[in-house]
Amino acid sequence: MCKVMPLIMVPEGKECRISDIHGGRGLTRHLTEMGFTYHAPVKVLRSEKGSLIVAVNGCKYALSKGIAMKIMVGEC
Amino acid sequence: MKDKRIRVALAGNPNVGKTTIFNAITGARQHVGNWPGVTVERKSGRKVHKGIAIEVVDLPGTYSLTAYSLDEVIARDYIVDERPDVVVHIVDATNLERNLYLTTQLMELGAKVVIALNMSDLADARGDVIDLKRMEEFLEIPVIKTVGSKEFGIDELLDEVLREAEKGEHHEHEIGYGGEVEEEINELENILGDDEELSKRYPLRWLSVKLLEGDKEVQKKLEGSQVEDRIKKILDKMDKEKYETAMVDKRYEAINAVLPQVCSRCVEKVTASDLIDRVLTNKYLGIPIFLALMWGAFELTFTFATPFMDFIDFSFAWLAGFVSENLEPAWLASLIGDGIIGGVGFVLIFIPNIFILFLMLSLLEDSGYLARAAFIMDRLMYKIGLHGKSFIPMLMGFGCNVPAIMATRSIEDKNDRLITILINPFMSCGARLPVYVLLAGAFFGKEAGTVVFSMYVLGMVVAILSAKLFRTTLLKGKPAPFIMELPPYRLPTLKTGIIHMWERGSMYLKKAGTVILLGAIIVWLLASLPWGVEYGAEKSIAGMIGHVLEPLVAPLGFDWKIAVALLFGFLAKEIVVGSMGVLYGAGEDETALTESLQNDPNIYPLNSLGLMAFTLIYMPCLATVGVIRKETGSWKWTLFAIVYGIGLAWLISFMIFRVGGVLGYG
Numbered sequence: 001m002c003k004v005m006p007l008i009m010v011p012e013g014k015e016c017r018i019s020d021i022h023g024g025r026g027l028t029r030h031l032t033e034m035g036f037t038y039h040a041p042v043k044v045l046r047s048e049k050g051s052l053i054v055a056v057n058g059c060k061y062a063l064s065k066g067i068a069m070k071i072m073v074g075e076c
Numbered sequence: 077m078k079d080k081r082i083r084v085a086l087a088g089n090p091n092v093g094k095t096t097i098f099n100a101i102t103g104a105r106q107h108v109g110n111w112p113g114v115t116v117e118r119k120s121g122r123k124v125h126k127g128i129a130i131e132v133v134d135l136p137g138t139y140s141l142t143a144y145s146l147d148e149v150i151a152r153d154y155i156v157d158e159r160p161d162v163v164v165h166i167v168d169a170t171n172l173e174r175n176l177y178l179t180t181q182l183m184e185l186g187a188k189v190v191i192a193l194n195m196s197d198l199a200d201a202r203g204d205v206i207d208l209k210r211m212e213e214f215l216e217i218p219v220i221k222t223v224g225s226k227e228f229g230i231d232e233l234l235d236e237v238l239r240e241a242e243k244g245e246h247h248e249h250e251i252g253y254g255g256e257v258e259e260e261i262n263e264l265e266n267i268l269g270d271d272e273e274l275s276k277r278y279p280l281r282w283l284s285v286k287l288l289e290g291d292k293e294v295q296k297k298l299e300g301s302q303v304e305d306r307i308k309k310i311l312d313k314m315d316k317e318k319y320e321t322a323m324v325d326k327r328y329e330a331i332n333a334v335l336p337q338v339c340s341r342c343v344e345k346v347t348a349s350d351l352i353d354r355v356l357t358n359k360y361l362g363i364p365i366f367l368a369l370m371w372g373a374f375e376l377t378f379t380f381a382t383p384f385m386d387f388i389d390f391s392f393a394w395l396a397g398f399v400s401e402n403l404e405p406a407w408l409a410s411l412i413g414d415g416i417i418g419g420v421g422f423v424l425i426f427i428p429n430i431f432i433l434f435l436m437l438s439l440l441e442d443s444g445y446l447a448r449a450a451f452i453m454d455r456l457m458y459k460i461g462l463h464g465k466s467f468i469p470m471l472m473g474f475g476c477n478v479p480a481i482m483a484t485r486s487i488e489d490k491n492d493r494l495i496t497i498l499i500n501p502f503m504s505c506g507a508r509l510p511v512y513v514l515l516a517g518a519f520f521g522k523e524a525g526t527v528v529f530s531m532y533v534l535g536m537v538v539a540i541l542s543a544k545l546f547r548t549t550l551l552k553g554k555p556a557p558f559i560m561e562l563p564p565y566r567l568p569t570l571k572t573g574i575i576h577m578w579e580r581g582s583m584y585l586k587k588a589g590t591v592i593l594l595g596a597i598i599v600w601l602l603a604s605l606p607w608g609v610e611y612g613a614e615k616s617i618a619g620m621i622g623h624v625l626e627p628l629v630a631p632l633g634f635d636w637k638i639a640v641a642l643l644f645g646f647l648a649k650e651i652v653v654g655s656m657g658v659l660y661g662a663g664e665d666e667t668a669l670t671e672s673l674q675n676d677p678n679i680y681p682l683n684s685l686g687l688m689a690f691t692l693i694y695m696p697c698l699a700t701v702g703v704i705r706k707e708t709g710s711w712k713w714t715l716f717a718i719v720y721g722i723g724l725a726w727l728i729s730f731m732i733f734r735v736g737g738v739l740g741y742g
């Protein structure tokens with residue numbers, strides 16, 4: 001079984017799959033539309049005390065802590 | 077169509093090369109205005125292709141067409157309400173999946189779409205093989221390969237646009253959402269169909285889909301309709317959360333079903349971008365590299381700008397001299413020579429400075445670095461109650477606060493944006509530099525450079541502390557979570573850099589041509605009236621005003637002349653220098669002004685330091701006040717910015733004067 005945790009806890013260099021987003025209506029959809037879809041692989045490229053750089057299907061995004069806490073991923 | 081004019085809208089994600097293509101199509105025939113009701117810029121342009129006039133509108137860059145941000149609402153409303161004949165969707169070929177998401181939205185809106193497959197040179201270089209024929213077949217949309225930066229494929233794109241516009245019938249595309257969702261869509265669609273007005277204006281399926289997604293803006297469109305209550309009842313019964321992302325997922329599913337058949341080798345690879353990022357955003361190297369780049373950008377700005385500045389300075393001095401010698405009557409010569417050429421000339425001197433700084437920032441932005449800088453600074457910004465996105469406007473503030481404040485539009489959260497706007501005037505813009513240079517040069521000799529630099533630091537400290545203050549008192553709360561795309565690194569082109577530089581810098585030019593020209597004339601009048609007084613003497617109106625204001629600034633060690641200079645400086649801060657020239661009887665000549673300053677007993681190192689600080693902090697210049705009003709949409713906040721600035725400037729100058737006095741520097 002995969003352990004579900006917030007994206008912020010994923011160590012640098014690891015890749016996980018998105019399992020859920022607890023973002024409230026607007027944010028969740030916005031994220032999904034940017035490519036953070038269910039089961040999409042996310043790779044954490046940089047993690048700096050809560051600010052992250054992640055890659056999701058070929059695009060890179062900088063995220064702040066607030067968002068990184070809301071994206072739940074499964075370990076894989 | 078009566079007049080054969082074809083209206084085309086450009087849509088696309090941010091950073092796909094939309095501006096580049098827009099410029100390639102329209103060339104110089106552009107017009108920048110505002111979208112009705114909002115302050116977001118609306119760019120449109122004309123082009124005649126094969127004898128047919130085409131009007132092109134550049135929609136804001138968006139990821140989707142929901143109502144997440146103002147940009148999305150604007151783009152969507154334009155397509156829905158104004159029904160352009162063709163929507164050209166600019167797609168980044170190196171990132172088909174996310175880009176095609178917007179395609180699905182455009183299709184659902186019932187627009188006639190032509191895809192410009194841009195950045196195709198980069199896709200080719202990466203070894204992607206995109207099958208255009210198949211892509212067209214699957215999407216039922218024409219696809220044209222383009223390379224915006226080389227203006228490649230633009231003619232073919234326009235050919236296709238004409239062909240598409242001439243097609244009479246239009247095929248509606250649909251995305252199947254499957255079982256239950258489809259039933260809900262059908263039910264809503266049936267009810268909506270009872271309202272003829274709505275049916276005429278909007279595609280009903282699209283309305284239904286958006287209603288299911290809980291789109292507030294679309295709900296508003298139903299207001300007053302006969303079907304409003306019935307629709308409400310159905311929506312209230314439903315568990316909307318369930319549909320929220322399910323429908324987005326469906327669209328991605330549809331894309332992913334097509335994608336592997338279209339692009340055989342579009343897989344992720346470790347790119348040069350990743351390697352560069354590993355260095356530039358490195359834990360230890362990130363900040364030093366950032367500081368070095370910024371230092372370099374400012375150094376280069378001053379190095380490149382100096383010869384241009386000297387040249388402009390020289391030309392204006394010559395022109396002023398020529399006018400005062402050759403023009404009759406004397407008062408006219410004085411108005412044009414002392415007033416207009418003197419006043420506006422001073423401002424124009426700093427144009428090279430401001431433009432070159434903006435060019436540097438545009439190049440850094442186009443290369444993709446600036447977005448990384450926002451990431452690097454995010455943690456620091458968070459500490460002062462803001463986030464990374466607020467950082468770029470602050471950086472631009474060093475050039476000119478007007479475009480800097482306009483750049484805050486990318487910040488979605490209202491409070492975050494308001495704070496970023498309010499602290500921006502404390503970033504010391506190019507117009508304040510001449511004041512520092514003059515005073516530090518006159519009174520601090522060898523230390524002048526340090527003094528000027530310390531003013532920039534003071535401005536940043538004031539900005540940071542103010543942000544913190546606003547966050548803990550007026551606008552409580554945490555910065556909104558932030559997400560920002562980091563575009564792949566690209567070699568910026570000088571041409572795009574210059575276009576971006578021009579967009580921002582021209583605001584400063586406009587200011588010089590309007591506000592400052594007016595200011596220069598007012599200063600001249602106040603210094604010349606009543607007729608017969610010596611220009612800028614104590615008995616002129618300016619002198620009288622100065623004496624009225626003097627008690628207010630006396631605790632800061634300022635005399636009436638400084639009071640007048642500061643009053644005029646509200647029009648534009650560089651006028652402080654020009655009006656000192658007038659009031660100290662030195663006119664245009666900066667060496668003469670330096671000497672008269674040094675010989676005047678009422679101004680000396682300590683209060684000149686206070687004057688620099690005051691100039692830095694007190695109310696934003698007229699143009700900035702205007703843009704604050706426009707961007708916040710509130711007189712209350714505009715007034716607050718003015719009062720806060722003046723109060724703080726007074727307090728800080730007072731502290732400098734008193735503490736310095738106690739320490740024996742008086």
Ligand SMILES: Nc1nc2c(ncn2[C@@H]2O[C@H](COP(=O)(O)OP(=O)(O)O)[C@@H](O)[C@H]2O)c(=O)[nH]1
Pocket residue numbers: 089090091092093094095096097137194195196197198222223224225226442443566567568569572
């Ligand atoms: N290699 C390449 N670069 C491009 C192409 N189109 C635009 N660019 C560059 O991409 C950068 C961003 O373009 P811009 O038009 O500002 O993007 P926008 O944000 O979508 O308006 C600029 O540096 C352009 O020179 C293209 O087809 N190929």
